Amino acid sequence: MKKYPHSTRILVALDCIVFGFDGEQLKLLLIKRNFEPEMGKWSLMGGFLESNEDLEVATNRILYDLTGLKDIYFEEIKSFGKVDRDPVERTLSVCFFALINIHAHDQDSARAQNAYWIDLKSRPDLIFDHNEMVNIALERLRYKAALHPIGFELLPEQFTIPQLQKLYEAIYDSPLDRRNFSRKILSTHLLIDTGEKNQYGTTKKAILYKLDKEKYQRQFNAFHYFISDSMR
Amino acid sequence: MKKYPHSTRILVALDCIVFGFDGEQLKLLLIKRNFEPEMGKWSLMGGFLESNEDLEVATNRILYDLTGLKDIYFEEIKSFGKVDRDPVERTLSVCFFALINIHAHDQDSARAQNAYWIDLKSRPDLIFDHNEMVNIALERLRYKAALHPIGFELLPEQFTIPQLQKLYEAIYDSPLDRRNFSRKILSTHLLIDTGEKNQYGTTKKAILYKLDKEKYQRQFNAFHYFISDSMR
DNA sequence: ATTAAATTGTGTCATTTTAACACAGACATG
DNA sequence: CATGTCTGTGTTAAAATGACACAATTTAAT
Numbered sequence: 270m271k272k273y274p275h276s277t278r279i280l281v282a283l284d285c286i287v288f289g290f291d292g293e294q295l296k297l298l299l300i301k302r303n304f305e306p307e308m309g310k311w312s313l314m315g316g317f318l319e320s321n322e323d324l325e326v327a328t329n330r331i332l333y334d335l336t337g338l339k340d341i342y343f344e345e346i347k348s349f350g351k352v353d354r355d356p357v358e359r360t361l362s363v364c365f366f367a368l369i370n371i372h373a374h375d376q377d378s379a380r381a382q383n384a385y386w387i388d389l390k391s392r393p394d395l396i397f398d399h400n401e402m403v404n405i406a407l408e409r410l411r412y413k414a415a416l417h418p419i420g421f422e423l424l425p426e427q428f429t430i431p432q433l434q435k436l437y438e439a440i441y442d443s444p445l446d447r448r449n450f451s452r453k454i455l456s457t458h459l460l461i462d463t464g465e466k467n468q469y470g471t472t473k474k475a476i477l478y479k480l481d482k483e484k485y486q487r488q489f490n491a492f493h494y495f496i497s498d499s500m501r
Numbered sequence: 502m503k504k505y506p507h508s509t510r511i512l513v514a515l516d517c518i519v520f521g522f523d524g525e526q527l528k529l530l531l532i533k534r535n536f537e538p539e540m541g542k543w544s545l546m547g548g549f550l551e552s553n554e555d556l557e558v559a560t561n562r563i564l565y566d567l568t569g570l571k572d573i574y575f576e577e578i579k580s581f582g583k584v585d586r587d588p589v590e591r592t593l594s595v596c597f598f599a600l601i602n603i604h605a606h607d608q609d610s611a612r613a614q615n616a617y618w619i620d621l622k623s624r625p626d627l628i629f630d631h632n633e634m635v636n637i638a639l640e641r642l643r644y645k646a647a648l649h650p651i652g653f654e655l656l657p658e659q660f661t662i663p664q665l666q667k668l669y670e671a672i673y674d675s676p677l678d679r680r681n682f683s684r685k686i687l688s689t690h691l692l693i694d695t696g697e698k699n700q701y702g703t704t705k706k707a708i709l710y711k712l713d714k715e716k717y718q719r720q721f722n723a724f725h726y727f728i729s730d731s732m733r
Numbered sequence: 734a735t736t737a738a739a740t741t742g743t744g745t746c747a748t749t750t751t752a753a754c755a756c757a758g759a760c761a762t763g
Numbered sequence: 764c765a766t767g768t769c770t771g772t773g774t775t776a777a778a779a780t781g782a783c784a785c786a787a788t789t790t791a792a793t
Binding site for chain 1: 779780781782783784787788789790791
């Protein structure tokens with residue numbers, strides 16, 4: 270199979286930062302490693318690119334093995350390619366982040382990988398360069414969510430505007446004005462009033478919305494400026 | 502050196518879309534291949550990752566070999582990982598774009614690589630998946646330039662506002678309002694009036710500005726909204 | 734039953750930003 | 764010194780933003 274005279278062939282790994290939202294905090298789905306190397310330590314979910322597998326196929330495989338879900342929203346971040354980043358053997362890691370509805374994934378799949386939801390803010394130290402990966406992923410999430418409606422990927426089918434606001438407040442770790450936020454979100458016309466109201470909560474019940482998926486797809490690449498510059 | 506039992510080790514290539522601007526059109530620095538495979542055809546500048554070389558080092562090496570320049574602005578775009586993207590042998594390509602001042606690079610370096618500046622609009626067909634790479638790179642350049650002041654990387658040290666506007670018009674392939682553009686650019690306070698004026702041209706001479714590099718670095722990640730949504 | 738506390742939905746208003754457009758000054762050419 | 768072309772700056776109405784206030788809904792406590 271080697272046809273180029275060039276000799277440097279290396280392992281290609283994929284590492285994934287899986288974000289979730291429990292209604293209060295941003296969470297990461299992290300692996301408590303029960304395999305070598307670095308057994309017992311925490312890491313991102315990852316895997317190696319296989320010989321007859323497209324890169325995107327590998328990404329979907331890894332996400333499926335972890336969550337039991339297909340068609341997950343994910344985005345490539347960058348490749349990590351320091352010579353010594355993996356002390357075992359030289360490995361290029363193509364790093365991406367994924368956004369999932371924390372309640373929709375398959376518990377058994379996560380258990381099989383020894384994966385746990387951990388608060389982003391109180392995450393443990395991770396192996397190799399995975400801490401840096403998480404930091405960059407969070408930056409990228411903040412960047413993207415300020416301009417495009419990706420936040421919805423973290424919420425259930427139906428959700429309220431206060432829920433959505435709490436999500437944005439978790440992402441940017443800072444409070445937002447309720448009234449301006451509401452106006453901003455509604456002005457996108459991406460939300461459809463389901464006519465129902467939130468049944469939980471001990472005060473006034475909020476309107477349940479769902480995403481206008483067609484419109485969402487159509488204008489996904491349009492800028493929305495959800496979060497202003499001064500905010501970030 | 503193989504320590505993981507996993508067996509799939511592949512070549513890692515880097516491919517670079519080099520953008521330039523001649524005052525009128527966006528240009529690409531493309532290679533007329535005088536080597537196999539696909540000798541005689543056009544391609545992006547690229548190279549393989551070496552065994553003891555960090556990924557960023559390899560990127561800088563490839564750009565240096567092509568242009569004779571160091572500290573070039575570049576940005577990773579994404580990895581291309583289809584199994585058959587290179588018919589010779591499986592190769593993962595980490596793709597990035599670079600912005601250079603078209604007049605500042607070393608001619609001999611480019612000649613040694615058989616590289617030529619080609620109008621983006623009238624570029625030839627490229628090998629492998631390089632056409633797709635260019636399309637995605639242009640999208641990314643448009644995205645980034647709408648929000649961040651990367652356009653300056655394509656211009657000489659000193660430049661006029663009409664020059665800058667022509668650059669933006671080339672990037673977005675559409676005309677901009679002169680007065681609104683000027684106001685937008687000046688409101689960033691990224692430009693320093695050099696006191697000099699453009700000596701070329703047959704009409705009123707435009708003010709030469711230079712970039713406030715310190716401010717540029719400091720607020721590079723701030724949003725500037727150079728180009729409005731409706732524009733894109 | 735009434736009230737209090739918490740939360741939701743909507744509205745106001747001054748300020749800023751934007752988009753569309755007009756005019757005057759500078760410069761080479763003839 | 765008039766003309767054509769390009770540059771710099773100004774104007775104005777409309778839209779968006781940021782900082783607020785107020786009324787309605789709901790549960791729990793009195």
